[in-house]
Amino acid sequence: xxxxxxxxxxxxxxxxxxxxxxxxxxxxxxxxxxxxxxxxxxxxxxxxxxxxxxxxxxxxxxxxxxxxxxxxxxxxxxxxxxxxxxxxxxxxxxxxxxxxxxxxxxxxxxxxxxxxxxxxxxxxxxxxxxxxxxxxxxxxxxxxxxxxxxxxxxxxxxxxxxxxxxxxxxxxxxxxxxxxxxxxxxxxxxxxxxxxxxxxxxxxxxxxxxxxxxxxxxxxxxxxxxxxxxxxxxxxxxxxxxxxxxxxxxxxxxxxxxxxxxxxxxxxxxxxxxxxxxxxxxxxxxxxxxxxxxxxxxxxxxxxxxxxxxxxxxxxxxxxxxxxxxxxxxxxxxxxxxxxxxxxxxxxxxxxxxxxxxxxxxxxxxxxxxxxxxxxxxxxxxxxxxxxxxxxxxxxxxxxxxxxxxxxxxxxxxxxxxxxxxxxxxxxxxxxxxxxxxxxxxxxxxxxxxxxxxxxxxxxxxxxxxxxxxxxxxxxxxxxxxxxxxxxxxxxxxxxxxxxxxxxxxxxxxxxxxxxxxxxxxxxxxxxxxxxxxxxxxxxxxxxxxxxxxxxxxxxxxxxxxxxxxxxxxxxxx
Numbered sequence: 001x002x003x004x005x006x007x008x009x010x011x012x013x014x015x016x017x018x019x020x021x022x023x024x025x026x027x028x029x030x031x032x033x034x035x036x037x038x039x040x041x042x043x044x045x046x047x048x049x050x051x052x053x054x055x056x057x058x059x060x061x062x063x064x065x066x067x068x069x070x071x072x073x074x075x076x077x078x079x080x081x082x083x084x085x086x087x088x089x090x091x092x093x094x095x096x097x098x099x100x101x102x103x104x105x106x107x108x109x110x111x112x113x114x115x116x117x118x119x120x121x122x123x124x125x126x127x128x129x130x131x132x133x134x135x136x137x138x139x140x141x142x143x144x145x146x147x148x149x150x151x152x153x154x155x156x157x158x159x160x161x162x163x164x165x166x167x168x169x170x171x172x173x174x175x176x177x178x179x180x181x182x183x184x185x186x187x188x189x190x191x192x193x194x195x196x197x198x199x200x201x202x203x204x205x206x207x208x209x210x211x212x213x214x215x216x217x218x219x220x221x222x223x224x225x226x227x228x229x230x231x232x233x234x235x236x237x238x239x240x241x242x243x244x245x246x247x248x249x250x251x252x253x254x255x256x257x258x259x260x261x262x263x264x265x266x267x268x269x270x271x272x273x274x275x276x277x278x279x280x281x282x283x284x285x286x287x288x289x290x291x292x293x294x295x296x297x298x299x300x301x302x303x304x305x306x307x308x309x310x311x312x313x314x315x316x317x318x319x320x321x322x323x324x325x326x327x328x329x330x331x332x333x334x335x336x337x338x339x340x341x342x343x344x345x346x347x348x349x350x351x352x353x354x355x356x357x358x359x360x361x362x363x364x365x366x367x368x369x370x371x372x373x374x375x376x377x378x379x380x381x382x383x384x385x386x387x388x389x390x391x392x393x394x395x396x397x398x399x400x401x402x403x404x405x406x407x408x409x410x411x412x413x414x415x416x417x418x419x420x421x422x423x424x425x426x427x428x429x430x431x432x433x434x435x436x437x438x439x440x441x442x443x444x445x446x447x448x449x450x451x452x453x454x455x456x457x458x459x460x461x462x463x464x465x466x467x468x469x470x471x472x473x474x475x476x477x478x479x480x481x482x483x484x485x486x487x488x489x490x491x492x493x494x495x496x497x498x499x500x501x502x503x504x505x506x507x508x509x510x511x512x513x514x515x516x517x518x519x520x521x522x523x524x525x526x527x528x529x530x531x532x533x534x535x536x537x538x539x540x541x542x543x544x545x546x547x548x549x550x551x552x553x554x555x556x557x558x559x560x561x562x563x564x565x566x567x568x569x570x571x572x573x574x
Contacts, residue, residue, distance in 0.1 A: 029296070033289050040285060053253045056210075056267045059199040060255050066196060067261055070120075070173055070189055071160050072554075073113055077125070077187050078177050083109060087127045087138070087177075087185060102134045110137045116484065122190040125177075141184055149174065153186065162261055164219040169193040171219075197222075200265065208269045211239060214262055229270060239268065314342055321349060425568050426494070426501075427459035433468045433492065440476055448480045448488030458494050461501055462566040464540055467533050468492070471505040471559050474520075474530055479509025479557055501563050508556040517551035530559070537563065 077083055086106045114120045126141040133139050144150055149163050153176055160175045171193050177185035197220045200210045209223030250268045257263035430452075437450050472490065480488025491506040521534040534547040541564055551557035 029293060033293075044281060049251055049253060052208075052251065052267055052269060053255070055203045056253055056265060057255050059203050060257055060263070060265050062199040063196065063263070064257050064261070066119075066191075067162070067173075067257070069117070070191060073117075073120075073123075074160055074173055074175050074187050074189055077109075077113075077123075078175060080109065083125070084177065087125060087131070098132060099134075102138065106134070107137065119192040119195040120189065121192055122172075122188070124188040126186040126188060128184065141186060144186060144188070150186075159260070162214070164214050166219045166221070171196055193220075203267070204269075208267060209239075210268075211266050213264045213266075219263075225270075239266070314345065317342070317345060423462050424465050425459060426454075426461045426463045429463050429465070429468060430454060430459070432466070433472060436469050436472065437490075440472075444476075444481075448476075448490060451489065451491045452493075454492065454494035455496060458496060458501055460568050461496075461563075462568050463503075463563060464536055467537065467561060468503060468505065470529055470533050471561070474559070475505050475507040475509065475557065479507035479511075482510045483508070496565060499565050501565050503561040503563070504558055506556065506558040511553045511556050512551045513553060514551060517549045517557065520549055521547050533561075537561070 082105055086101045110123045110125075113123055122136055124137055124139055126139050126144050128141065131138060131140050149161060152161055153174060156176075158176050158178045160173050162171070162173050164171045170190065172188060172190035174186055174188050177187060197212065200212065200220070201222050203210070207225055207229070209225070210221065211218060212220040249271050251271055252266060252268045254264065254266040257265075441448070441450070472492070475490050480490065486508075489508045491504075493502075493504045493506070495502055520530050530547065537546045545562050545564060548560045548562065549557065550560075
């Protein structure tokens, strides 16, 4: 120990500093770097696994939605009074009347379902034994009494029974017709096997496998692998063995469908493929770390050269500059390296002062140029003039519809652009909405109704620009457009309570599950989507304001906007 102590003591100052840097800096950095490498690698693997889980959940959600649609169709047929009366009517060998009823009442209802949903392969109602067979849509119940699933219907309490067969590539649902008085009846809906499970085949580009089970029985499997996995056996038995292996080379994630459907899906991918995905990121991380160490060594070497003499004077000068005193005059009578450094420090201070002035003035000019360029970009005069020209041409040609939609579009963009302002009176926002609805109604051939109930006292309240139009667009695209029965309707309301104003957009469309509805404002969207509206409101007014969504399947959706009351400057509050 004494020899080591003596050796360290006799080292030159530069070498002592090198030794200190190594012991206090580089070695801890190396240890921390190794730890961070493994930690980040684990995080990236977990992220990839989470991405796989999300992809599987999304695919299962699509399949869930499709199966729900088919179940709704089954409900529609089971409780349709026209179908019930047609099937149960005692024709008593009156074949003409029977054929007439089947052709005019029964066939259009069943055929319309297949027309609207081309993935439906067959819709058949099995009724009493004396019923006449009619194409593929009506048959006696004796045709299915020997089917293995027929006995399950009696114990199924009129619930829908899904039957899926991988070998025959068949998927169909069956259910009893509970309202068929004094008779027995079964509704059979068969769907396209490949189209139903198509979301599972399009999740990833390569190197993954998927399997779907129902009641622990394999009903669907698919895989696409590169070498060496493309020759492996991914049967149900082999997949089970891979999952239970202690050192499995595959990552497995799984999820379940709705309980009443009873599907279980599993996604598996080679661990090496996941590592390949994150390897470029890890290489970049290592490269940055190595460069950082090299830069640190170079910096420490440079510092070692200058930290020899007159360090206190240089430190004082640096402290003065740190306090913002750029008028410090750095002087040194020393002719060594530190003396040159001090002189360079003085020159640097002068240069900093010059750069501050130049950069500050340059940035001001740059911002002015950018603002002018932005204003030129969003100048709408050319658009308005063009629309006006189209309008006059339409009037000259006596094209009233073209004129109407051109005026509506011009009015919409005048309000939407709003001369670059992000806040406008509610009256202008309502005017913008009316123009937008005029365009949509014409595009939809007036197939839905619009009702407005806005408190006119709110017209002078300030609102963010374009907050209602995205909500109305969502109501049209995902609500009334998907409605298959009845006439669509959109209701826009506005009212105030205390110091808070509320705006709502309500539709009587297809609606959605409550859990799905609550995710809309958190999903990624483009442009002025629902999520964008919610985030803009919260950014402007705070977290207590924003959107609230209520929805019910088959009844519709209501989105309510909560805003603080801000009376426009110069406006009146009636």
